[in-house]
Amino acid sequence: MTPVLFERLLIIGAGLIGSSIARAVRERRLVRTLVVADQDPAVCARVRELGFADEVTGNAAEAAREADLIIVCVPVGAMGAVAAQIGPQLKPGAILSDVGSVKGAVMSVMAPHVPAHAHLIPAHPVAGTECSGPDAGFATLFENRWCIITPPEGADETAVERLSSLWRAMGADVEVMDLRRHDLVLAITSHLPHLIAYNIVGTAADLEEDMASEVIKYSAGGFRDFTRIAASDPTMWRDIFLYNREAVLEMLGRFTEDLTALQRAIRYGDGEKLFDHFTRTRAIRRSIIEMGQETDAPDFGRLAAEKPRHEQS
Amino acid sequence: MTPVLFERLLIIGAGLIGSSIARAVRERRLVRTLVVADQDPAVCARVRELGFADEVTGNAAEAAREADLIIVCVPVGAMGAVAAQIGPQLKPGAILSDVGSVKGAVMSVMAPHVPAHAHLIPAHPVAGTECSGPDAGFATLFENRWCIITPPEGADETAVERLSSLWRAMGADVEVMDLRRHDLVLAITSHLPHLIAYNIVGTAADLEEDMASEVIKYSAGGFRDFTRIAASDPTMWRDIFLYNREAVLEMLGRFTEDLTALQRAIRYGDGEKLFDHFTRTRAIRRSIIEMGQETDAPDFGRLAAEKPRHEQS
Numbered sequence: 302m303t304p305v306l307f308e309r310l311l312i313i314g315a316g317l318i319g320s321s322i323a324r325a326v327r328e329r330r331l332v333r334t335l336v337v338a339d340q341d342p343a344v345c346a347r348v349r350e351l352g353f354a355d356e357v358t359g360n361a362a363e364a365a366r367e368a369d370l371i372i373v374c375v376p377v378g379a380m381g382a383v384a385a386q387i388g389p390q391l392k393p394g395a396i397l398s399d400v401g402s403v404k405g406a407v408m409s410v411m412a413p414h415v416p417a418h419a420h421l422i423p424a425h426p427v428a429g430t431e432c433s434g435p436d437a438g439f440a441t442l443f444e445n446r447w448c449i450i451t452p453p454e455g456a457d458e459t460a461v462e463r464l465s466s467l468w469r470a471m472g473a474d475v476e477v478m479d480l481r482r483h484d485l486v487l488a489i490t491s492h493l494p495h496l497i498a499y500n501i502v503g504t505a506a507d508l509e510e511d512m513a514s515e516v517i518k519y520s521a522g523g524f525r526d527f528t529r530i531a532a533s534d535p536t537m538w539r540d541i542f543l544y545n546r547e548a549v550l551e552m553l554g555r556f557t558e559d560l561t562a563l564q565r566a567i568r569y570g571d572g573e574k575l576f577d578h579f580t581r582t583r584a585i586r587r588s589i590i591e592m593g594q595e596t597d598a599p600d601f602g603r604l605a606a607e608k609p610r611h612e613q614s
Numbered sequence: 615m616t617p618v619l620f621e622r623l624l625i626i627g628a629g630l631i632g633s634s635i636a637r638a639v640r641e642r643r644l645v646r647t648l649v650v651a652d653q654d655p656a657v658c659a660r661v662r663e664l665g666f667a668d669e670v671t672g673n674a675a676e677a678a679r680e681a682d683l684i685i686v687c688v689p690v691g692a693m694g695a696v697a698a699q700i701g702p703q704l705k706p707g708a709i710l711s712d713v714g715s716v717k718g719a720v721m722s723v724m725a726p727h728v729p730a731h732a733h734l735i736p737a738h739p740v741a742g743t744e745c746s747g748p749d750a751g752f753a754t755l756f757e758n759r760w761c762i763i764t765p766p767e768g769a770d771e772t773a774v775e776r777l778s779s780l781w782r783a784m785g786a787d788v789e790v791m792d793l794r795r796h797d798l799v800l801a802i803t804s805h806l807p808h809l810i811a812y813n814i815v816g817t818a819a820d821l822e823e824d825m826a827s828e829v830i831k832y833s834a835g836g837f838r839d840f841t842r843i844a845a846s847d848p849t850m851w852r853d854i855f856l857y858n859r860e861a862v863l864e865m866l867g868r869f870t871e872d873l874t875a876l877q878r879a880i881r882y883g884d885g886e887k888l889f890d891h892f893t894r895t896r897a898i899r900r901s902i903i904e905m906g907q908e909t910d911a912p913d914f915g916r917l918a919a920e921k922p923r924h925e926q927s
Contacts, residue, residue: 378885402835427835430912431899437912446834476831486828489818491835496876497810498836502895504865504872505802515799517901518789521759522715522740522804523811523843525908528899530836535892542880542888552817553877557870559820560813564866567809567855572691575855579848582815586744586841588830595838599743599750601914 303470306463307332311368313361313383315339315348316534317429318400319374320438323353325471328440338364339435347435365390370464372424373399378540381410388414395419396460400426402487402537404451404480406544412453420460424450425483426473427491431532444472445593451480488548492541493556495530496549499538502531616783619776620645624681626674626696628652628661629847630742631713632687633751636666638784641753651677652748660748678703683777685737686712691853694723701727708732709773713739715800715850716857717764717793725766733773738762738796739786740804744845757785758906764793801861805854806869808843809862812851815844 310332312319319337326332337354338361339345348357358364365371365387373383380399388411391397397415401407404423415421428446430437448468452461465475478486505516505524516524542549566574589595596602623645625632632650639645650667651674652658661670671677678684678700686696693712701724704710710728714720717736728734741759743750761781765774778788791799818829818837829837855862879887902908909915 427832429835430917432912441917447832449832486825486832487835489821489825490829490832490837494814494836494840496880497814497873498839499892499895500873500876501807501810501869502898503891504869506894506898507868507872508802512799512802516803517898517905518907519740519760519762519799519803520902521907522742522800523807524803525899525902526811526839526843527807528895528902528908529914530839531892531895532899533892535889535896538892539885539888543883543885546880546883549880550877553873553880555820556814556817557873559817560810560866560870563809563813564863567859567862567866570856570859572852572856575852576848578816579812579844579846579851581819582812582841582844583848585815585819585830586838586845589833589838589841592830594831594834595841596916598916599745601842601916602918603909603911603914603916604743604754605915605918 303329303331305331305333306467306470307369309334309336309368309370311336311338311361311364311371312354312374313338313371313387314374315344315435316374317433317437318426318442319372320348320351320353320435321440321442322372322374322400322438322471324438324440325443326467327353329470331467331470332370336364336368344435351435362386362390366392368392368395370396370398370467373397373401376534376537376540377401377403377407377544378536380407381414384411384414388416391416391419393418396464397421398424398464400424402491402541403544404483408451408453408480420457422450422452422456422460422464423480424448424464424468425487426468428473431529433534441472443468446473448473448475449478449483450475451478451483453480484545484548485551488545488552492545492549493552495533495538496542496553497556498527498529498531501527616642616644618644618646619780619783620683622647622649622681622683624649624651624674624677624684625667625687626651626684626700627687628657628748629687630746630750631739631755632685633661633664633666633748634753634755635685635687635713635784637751637753638756639780640666642783644780644783645683649677649681657748664748675699675703678708679705681705681708683709683711683780686710686714689847689850689853690714690716690720690857691849693720694727697724697727701729704729704732706731709777710734711737711777713737715804715854717796719857721764721766721793733770734766735769735773735777736764736793737777737781738764738800739781741786744842746847754785756781759786760789761786762789762791762796764791764796766793797858797861798864801858801865805858805862806865808846808851809855809866810869811840811842811844814840
């Protein structure tokens with residue numbers, strides 16, 4: 302059994318990620334006392350009902366005073382304000398961490414508020430679903446997923462290791478990475494896919510009205526896949542694009558160049574080029590499945606979810 | 615119990631779709647005799663092993679002579695050649711159909727080979743997975759999915775109704791549509807999503823080598839969703855883009871315009887525009903789920919497929 306890793310953990314923001322951490326920590330008894338803070342009274346009430354925290358409060362600053370570890374789980378655009386609010390309260394040796402999908406710009410707004418006697422150790426669990434809010438979380442969300450930790454230069458190694466232990470105890474694999482590298486890697490693995498998904502769903506929504514209803518009707522041809530990530534939280538994603546602008550624009554530039562080349566191949570009937578491209582991309586999915594980051598069930602295993610009595614014949 | 619709908623059904627091409635029709639038809643006993651033809655001897659051997667056909671042959675032309683219904687399940691680029699081969703063999707009253715994702719250009723290459731005494735009734739079941747070949751098919755693939763029938767002007771109504779009955783008996787909902795309309799609707803619901811998925815996976819594959827391996831590692835941030843449809847059959851998809859060129863280029867033009875607008879919003883920090891766009895797209899997924907064309911399980915129900923002992927807590 303894993304020993305208690307922190308005396309007092311404060312989670313700020315009880316959305317999908319915050320409430321999943323809370324559930325994972327509680328189920329495995331990784332901390333002595335688990336405090337959840339959320340500025341929305343309705344969310345606090347719901348967290349009390351769900352019963353996955355020892356204490357629930359609307360006052361993050363006050364709750365931060367006694368905490369050994371604070372994990373900020375709010376949209377990246379709100380992190381600067383949260384840091385300003387809780388930074389002055391942090392006790393000596395406290396670790397301040399987060400779960401944001403952007404590191405560079407966000408750290409530069411948080412760092413000035415963190416006193417020298419505390420440790421700012423950013424982290425990003427690469428996990429999630431399209432659902433939001435305290436009801437959407439679950440204790441196994443981080444199992445077999447990566448958590449990327451991006452310690453600033455000269456960060457306290459013990460603090461990094463203590464935070465890593467918590468993520469490992471929740472089932473994650475931990476990787477340490479430079480924060481600029483993180484932002485570039487996430488721009489292609491996460492931010493650009495979301496932008497493209499949001500975009501094509503928007504393009505479909507803008508079609509003439511009768512055509513738009515047919516898009517919904519016949520979405521099983523591929524379109525519906527994109528609607529999943531395009532159903533993600535709008536505030537969270539607005540902030541990600543605003544805060545990771547340079548890396549996203551860089552990756553988007555590459556994507557657009559490549560798309561223009563495919564467009565040209567279609568226009569001029571270059572079947573060989575299309576065939577070569579479509580063959581090359583197959584191998585990548587196999588690698589992802591082999592690395593344990595994707596199910597090998599056809600159609601994401603969706604058929605089983607849709608049709609409980611589905612039988613292969 | 616559904617009565618026998620056709621005396622002798624010939625399926626040409628035993629891939630995902632052909633072998634799924636065979637399984638569905640056999641399980642529900644919808645035809646008296648089920649013949650499967652495939653030009654690949656290895657596929658024929660496998661179909662014999664799997665045992666879902668009454669007869670298996672490499673000679674489609676010969677098998678076509680006695681068939682009441684022939685369903686061509688080959689890539690759209692091969693349909694003209696198949697029609698040339700079997701057209702002269704068709705007996706009076708025979709129905710020739712297909713399952714292709716493009717209708718306009720394909721019908722124009724098939725129609726000249728169909729004698730006046732037979733009926734060419736194109737069809738397209740909007741269903742599939744990313745897997746290919748005779749092992750990938752299953753009897754329930756068409757359940758609760760749409761099958762679009764695009765009869766040419768003046769088509770025999772009885773023939774259309776007989777074909778529709780077969781699809782309904784396999785669990786599909788049948789819709790009759792003009793073939794130009796079909797090609798435009800499928801360009802946005804299926805062809806463009808595949809092109810974009812193939813494109814972003816290609817962009818990732820072209821990154822510097824160390825970065826490409828990180829894309830695989832951290833793909834759970836969204837990227838892995840796209841690798842599913844980018845793992846689809848390359849020949850099939852090359853043909854679709856070559857044969858539905860105009861409609862795909864039209865939809866791709868709209869997509870690119872919209873993406874350029876989002877790019878500009880990111881560059882100039884227009885958070886309001888981003889937020890509005892991302893809010894609007896959420897509703898579309900809800901409509902798709904409400905229409906029964908998508909699971910409402912978070913993450914496509916993939917978590918359950920990955921982790922059989924997954925429990926929400």
